[in-house]
Amino acid sequence: MHIRYVVSTMVFWGREHHLSFEQECQFLQSLGLGVELWPNIKGQDDCRYARRNWPRLTAGTQGMLVSMRSRTDRPTIEQWNEQIECAKLLNAHIVADSEDLGIPDGTEPNGNGFIAEVVKLAELNDVRLCLETGTLPTIKEIARRFESLCYCLDTGYANLDKDYTFRQYVDELAPRVTHLHLTDNYGFDDDHLPPGVHGGIPRENWDYLLEALGRYDNDIVGSLEMCPRTPGVMIRQAGEYIFDILKWPNRPQKQSGEIIDTYNKN
Secondary structure, rough: OOOEEEHHHHHOOOOOOOOHHHHHHHHHHHHOOOOOOOOOOOOOOOOOOOOHHHHHHHHOOOOOOEEOOOOOOOOHHHHHHHHHHHHHOOOOOEEEEEOOOOOOOOOOOOOOOHHHHHHHHHHHHHOOOOOOOHHHHHHHHHHHHHOOOOEEEHHHHHOOOOOOOHHHHHHHHHHHHHEEEEEEOOOOOOOOOOOOOOOOOHHHHHHHHHHHHOOOOOEEEEOOOOOOOHHHHHHHHHHHHHHHHHOOOOOOOOOOOOOOOOOOHH
16 A cells, blocks of 8 residues: 545635645645645636646646546536546546536446446546545445446545444445545534544544555555634634633533534535
């Protein structure tokens, strides 16, 4: 097993972030890290993988390890072909979930349908297509039908599933994992926090994951997939530190009823 590391451009989605794409890449490269491209800048519709953007992508990522998160806007075959050709140009993996591949989560894949065309395009261009963690039975069935597909194990998603444990995800997917989304949460929402948050994925599960991956001779890209803190997350983390660790008195009590953090919708 060999792991190389990239950082998702999701980390630059902050409201007061003003770095250019080139500056983002320079910053990550200065840390010895590669980059995982998201198809859009947050709040914008223009797709980075469009052919007109290829010269800038090539120049900005020169000398870097690159991976790509697939378009999430239900891409057509023509759009899939464009992003696959872009991945070939950048020598990048493409990570996609079942819906990006035309299969709503929880439904049966059609071996002769849309997904078969996408898989064939990836094979013809020698681009590795990594199926991102979704409902465990769905992604296992898709991968069973298409041998060239690999897995992207998303640690945050595996920590959220109420039907299957984190270790079940690891046991089932590890032999074909070539990509990781390294992220953490508290088991309730996909917060995309940095790994190791207090009260998040237990250390024992991280150790279990690394040990399982070590049984296979896979070349793996580990992507740190983190989103800037929202107010709700920051308040929660501050409260846990002050009241759980520092033991300050008079902890505020949660109110009954459903709470919706509108900041997480932005």
